[in-house]
Amino acid sequence: SAPSPRVLVHRAGSTLPGGPSALGRRCYHHFRLAARPLPRSTGPRSADRRPPAQQHAGTRRDQARQLVIDLETRGRQALPLFISCLEDTGQHTLASFLRASRQERDPEAIRPLPLTPFVLGPVGLQPEKPTAVTSQAALGNLSPVVLGPEELWPAKLRPEVLRPVDSSSGGFRDVCAQDGVRGNVDLAYVLDAEPCGHCLIINNVNFSSTSGLSARNGSNIDCAKLQHRFCSLHFTVEVKPDLTAKEMLLALAELAQRDHSALDCCVVVILSHGCQASHLQFPGAVYGTDGYPVPVERVVNIFNGTSCPSLGGKPKLFFIQACGGEQKDHGFEVASACPEDRTSGHNLEPDATPFQGGPRTSDDQVDAVSSLPTPSDILVSYSTFPGFVSWRDPKSGSWYVETLDHILGRWAPTEDLQSLLLRVANAVSERGIYKQIPGCFNFLRKKLFFKT
Numbered sequence: 001s002a003p004s005p006r007v008l009v010h011r012a013g014s015t016l017p018g019g020p021s022a023l024g025r026r027c028y029h030h031f032r033l034a035a036r037p038l039p040r041s042t043g044p045r046s047a048d049r050r051p052p053a054q055q056h057a058g059t060r061r062d063q064a065r066q067l068v069i070d071l072e073t074r075g076r077q078a079l080p081l082f083i084s085c086l087e088d089t090g091q092h093t094l095a096s097f098l099r100a101s102r103q104e105r106d107p108e109a110i111r112p113l114p115l116t117p118f119v120l121g122p123v124g125l126q127p128e129k130p131t132a133v134t135s136q137a138a139l140g141n142l143s144p145v146v147l148g149p150e151e152l153w154p155a156k157l158r159p160e161v162l163r164p165v166d167s168s169s170g171g172f173r174d175v176c177a178q179d180g181v182r183g184n185v186d187l188a189y190v191l192d193a194e195p196c197g198h199c200l201i202i203n204n205v206n207f208s209s210t211s212g213l214s215a216r217n218g219s220n221i222d223c224a225k226l227q228h229r230f231c232s233l234h235f236t237v238e239v240k241p242d243l244t245a246k247e248m249l250l251a252l253a254e255l256a257q258r259d260h261s262a263l264d265c266c267v268v269v270i271l272s273h274g275c276q277a278s279h280l281q282f283p284g285a286v287y288g289t290d291g292y293p294v295p296v297e298r299v300v301n302i303f304n305g306t307s308c309p310s311l312g313g314k315p316k317l318f319f320i321q322a323c324g325g326e327q328k329d330h331g332f333e334v335a336s337a338c339p340e341d342r343t344s345g346h347n348l349e350p351d352a353t354p355f356q357g358g359p360r361t362s363d364d365q366v367d368a369v370s371s372l373p374t375p376s377d378i379l380v381s382y383s384t385f386p387g388f389v390s391w392r393d394p395k396s397g398s399w400y401v402e403t404l405d406h407i408l409g410r411w412a413p414t415e416d417l418q419s420l421l422l423r424v425a426n427a428v429s430e431r432g433i434y435k436q437i438p439g440c441f442n443f444l445r446k447k448l449f450f451k452t
Helices: 005-014 024-035 052-057 060-072 078-088 092-105 175-182 219-232 245-256 296-301 362-368 399-411 417-429
Strands: 197-203 235-241 265-271 285-287 293-295 316-321 378-382 391-393 439-442
Touching: 060 078, 060 092, 078 092, 197 219, 197 245, 219 235, 219 265, 219 316, 219 399, 245 265, 245 293, 245 296, 285 296, 293 296, 296 316, 296 378, 316 399, 391 399, 399 417, 417 439
Parallel strands: 197 235, 197 265, 265 316, 316 378
Antiparallel strands: 285 293, 378 439
């Protein structure tokens, strides 16, 4: 048996935008009246002798015409689809009435439109008549994705302009996600003060003859690079060259005692010889020009919440270019080793000295192992793994600082500090015959994006 009128209306409506409910009761009412058989004629009947319900509803042709009007409001394919459903289910009489009603209103519209499949994949669209200069060349080989029948395609496609994403060292980066994190105060530090904070660079190049330490040729190149880089990151940079161990501690204490209330961050950079040292949290020590070591742990402890309350809850960053020991890492062979990175190392100098190489007192020994309060908002970046040497070229500076400066210049506008340091570690690890791998102790509570 043929489906009921309500089922036909539902079927036709389900193929149209908006679903079956959009046809409504009115369309179904017209359908029933149009499908009702005509009463047998018993002679002429004037309009005023018809029953009231029939006078209100009109003739079958009137109802068919009204149904056509209602269906046409659903789009160009609504009526042809509905007629096709009627023919498929044997409702040829009603289909003929609808065709005739449509023909009276639009003689060119009696032919049903062919169904157009939905396009679910990317397609390359070529306009028949270009009407404007497009930017297809700028888009490369990208093809727009169109969903829906062809009649609903827009006249002009406006693809979203995507920000370029680099796929080099570090992999793909979701730039939009990073931007969302940067603006979230619960996930990222706020660095919008001007200036952003203080940056102290201690650059020890020349050491006393009694220290047994050689001059650090090339360190001035490192210092100049970092001074320029942190100025561009909106820090107030102060450089202090060739400080003894005591002078280093005084300079660090003076910086910690300043009022940082209006600032958002603090940076300390130490360029010197280094060695291993007893520690609880942060390994290693850096030498003053007099040959006395200053433990990194003591340097960090000067900026804790007790000694520097105005920096509480704000990031405190330490960058240490110094050796962590005397071991030289020859590395191991990998298939992807770059020939240009396997350069001769005869001009390289380590920033290493023996653990017992400098004079020290009992007071220094006690301070070297002093405990650090619960660390927070602290990051210490080392140029090398504890116990190993850190390489420096007298002509171009140290591997670590050279790479750090390059990475900050290229990626600081879009990436957080931890991602930047991963790039630094990866780039440095691929250099030279002797190997080096930077690392960090990260006690930051949030992501840190530099102000650029």
